[in-house]
Amino acid sequence: xxxxxxxxxxxxxxxxxxxxxxxxxxxxxxxxxxxxxxxxxxxxxxxxxxxxxxxxxxxxxxxxxxxxxxxxxxxxxxxxxxxxxxxxxxxxxxxxxxxxxxxxxxxxxxxxxxx
Amino acid sequence: xxxxxxxxxxxxxxxxxxxxxxxxxxxxxxxxxxxxxxxxxxxxxxxxxxxxxxxxxxxxxxxxxxxxxxxxxxxxxxxxxxxxxxxxxxxxxxxxxxxxxxxxxxxxxxxx
Numbered sequence: 001x002x003x004x005x006x007x008x009x010x011x012x013x014x015x016x017x018x019x020x021x022x023x024x025x026x027x028x029x030x031x032x033x034x035x036x037x038x039x040x041x042x043x044x045x046x047x048x049x050x051x052x053x054x055x056x057x058x059x060x061x062x063x064x065x066x067x068x069x070x071x072x073x074x075x076x077x078x079x080x081x082x083x084x085x086x087x088x089x090x091x092x093x094x095x096x097x098x099x100x101x102x103x104x105x106x107x108x109x110x111x112x113x114x115x
Numbered sequence: 116x117x118x119x120x121x122x123x124x125x126x127x128x129x130x131x132x133x134x135x136x137x138x139x140x141x142x143x144x145x146x147x148x149x150x151x152x153x154x155x156x157x158x159x160x161x162x163x164x165x166x167x168x169x170x171x172x173x174x175x176x177x178x179x180x181x182x183x184x185x186x187x188x189x190x191x192x193x194x195x196x197x198x199x200x201x202x203x204x205x206x207x208x209x210x211x212x213x214x215x216x217x218x219x220x221x222x223x224x225x226x227x
Contacts, residue, residue: 004157031213042203042217043158056214091157095213101145103160104215 002026004107006092012113018080021110025073025094032069033104034077035091043091049075079112087114121204121221129226134191136221138204139184146207147180148215149189153200161189161202166209196227 005024035043048056051072069075093104122137149161164171177190205215
């Protein structure tokens with residue numbers, strides 16, 4: 001069974017440029033998460049989707065970050081414009097569905113470097 | 116914000132020794148999970164313990180949960196060099212759906 005797929009694995013951009021990350025969750029998983037992980041720290045939730053609906057986006061900096069999950073399957077996270085402080089690893093995860101409490105399955109992440 | 120606080124932040128032991136990591140949290144929870152992250156790899160789920168459980172085992176892993184003290188511990192017995200990784204506790208709050216709040220992690224090094 002394929003795991004959570006993310007692309008690209010690495011991205012280097014200059015500040016003020018836009019960048020987008022893509023995630024394909026495990027088949028059948030209705031819940032999708034985007035996390036940000038700074039070096040030496042634990043992941044912090046940016047946004048959580050239940051199917052197409054963003055049910056928790058309180059930590060998403062909405063002035064420059066946006067996300068979508070149009071068909072309730074794969075998702076895109078965008079930053080425009082990127083700032084130096086956005087350099088981090090962006091992790092995507094998925095889990096089975098609403099109302100269940102269980103493990104989340106993580107992708108390998110996209111390491112973003114903003115110069 | 117990170118609810119969980121792991122202790123110690125870093126731990127170095129010899130192969131064959133046991134490793135104990137602790138996690139403290141602040142709010143009431145539905146469950147607590149431990150994850151491992153190897154260098155350059157994604158997070159991998161290790162074990163989940165529910166709020167009405169006190170202890171759980173999985174292979175060489177033993178997790179305890181004390182909800183009165185809002186704390187958990189992860190014990191890895193007979194450690195191996197391959198156990199070298201960062202270990203994170205993550206708490207799932209009540210009535211918030213399947214969301215997790217991660218701690219800052221314990222970096223474990225197991226020397227061969």
